[in-house]
Amino acid sequence: MTEEPEAKATRGASVERAYTEIRQRAMTFAIRPGERINELQLAKELNVSRTPLREALNRLTAEDLLTFSVNRGFSCRELDAKEIFDLYELRQDLEAGIVRRVAERAERAELEEVLAFLRETAELPEDTDVDRMVSLDLKFHEWLAELSRNRQMLDALKSVNTRTYFVRWVDMTDTRRDDTQAEHRQVVEHLLAGEAEAAETVMRRHITRRMDQIVEMLKRGYAYIYVTQAMNRPDKG
Known part of the structure; x- marks a missing residue:
């Protein structure tokens, strides 16, 4: 029927x-x-x-x-450390490729719009919550992917971002916001200056995480899940 x-x-x-x-x-x-x-x-x-x-x-x-x-x-x-490490490696290569495509295809006005967004969000209060910071971080990276004019790259990045969201959230709680913002601006400024290789180098450095760093992030993540988070919900185990 x-x-x-x-x-x-x-x-x-x-x-x-x-x-x-x-x-x-x-x-x-x-x-x-x-x-x-x-x-x-x-x-x-x-x-x-x-x-x-x-x-x-x-x-x-x-x-x-x-x-x-x-x-x-x-x-x-x-939460598997090797899987997260592999996803970060994938993201590093994927976003390096995105930067190369952006250098070839994006209009100057589009890059200036991204830079204006970064300058505007840099003025947010220091006590801005982590969820908001992760949201802004994702917006920057996925915006660049849109400027690559490659839908498959954008979709692949969104998939990786979804699977690493929690670890990224944990990482953001211990990352100096000024450093993250500065690296974002450096990528766009290099692109505006026609320095694609330098932009790619900064992006790779920005994303890279060693295995020991990921293991440490997972330890903090488990502590959040089983201690902090447990205080805010009934046990469903």
Whole structure:
């Protein structure tokens, strides 16, 4: 039997709503690493039926934010140091390529707009919360990817950013904001000066993380998940 357009639209909206909410929880590890997802409870929390919920969960599994096994069902992915290290290596090479494409394809006015954005956001109060800082950081990097005029590069970067969001959040809590902002400006200033190689060098340095740094970030991340975060939610284990 063919699904009526109105029913199809309603189901699609439910899937999208469930996907957006669970994605945010998975990105921020509000669902703890390795935690099994109780589908009945989650469906009740989100006020959706099991079918759109399962569609959302399958979509997030395909994006590597969740895992699925026959015995355990859906679970939040683990925080794995080697996986994060590999993603940072991928991001480093990807964003270096993006900078090269931007140098070839972006208009000067577009780069000046990015630089103006960086100068404006540099004036934010020192006590700006970490979520806001991560949001601004993501906007800068994805804006450059848009200026590469390569949709596949942009989509690939968004995927990497989603999978490393939490570690990036932890890193931002211990990163001097002035240094991060300065490196962003240096990349754009080099591009405006026609210095593509120098811009790429700064971008690579900006992104690079050693394995020991990632391990330390994960330690702080687990402390946040199981201590700080646990104080703000009922135990779901």
